[in-house]
Amino acid sequence: MSDVVIYHNPSCGTSRNTLALLREKGVEPTVVEYLKAGWTAPQLTGLFAKMGVSPRDLLRVRGTDAEARGLTDPAASDAAILKAMTENPVLVERPIVVTAKGAALCRPMDRVLELI
Template identity: 70%
Template sequence: MSDVTIYHNPSCGTSRNTLALLREKGVEPTVVEYLKEGWTKDQLKDLLRKMEASAHDILRVRGTNAEELGLTHPQASDDHLIAAMIVEPILVNRPIVVTPKGAALCRPAELVLGLL
């Protein structure tokens, strides 16, 4: 399976474990270090569509300023969250893995096995 992408943060243990698990299963994914590369609106919307999720589902709160920005409020719209995620990529939880079978936030890392 070569059509696998992991949106990865090498500083995150779960992200490193997910990448290691993919490689253990013989998959060499495309690794996107999203903190360096950033996000686009279309990219995030496409990921959310594939995940059948909302921006709230991938919002990282711990270790971010999400609460101060009002992003944790249930009324915060996906468009508002996506705009903030573009400005501050750390607001996206990780790792997100995309395969031909779908996409998921792989927390815990073993969730990636359902995508293989």
């Protein structure tokens, strides 16, 4: 399965474990270190659509400045959250895995098994 992509943060234990699980299952994914590569609005919008989620659903709060930016406020729009995610990639939960079967936030990491 060569068409697997993992949006990965090597500092994150869940992300590292998900990558290891993929490899254990014989899958060598394309690894995108999104903190280095960054996100574009069309890229995130496409991922969210494929996952059936909104930007708020994948907003990472823990260890980020999401609350200070007002992004956790129920009044914060999806557009504002999306813009913040493109400006500060750490605001996107991880790891996200994309395969021919779909895309998912693999938290917990076992969710990746549904995609391979």
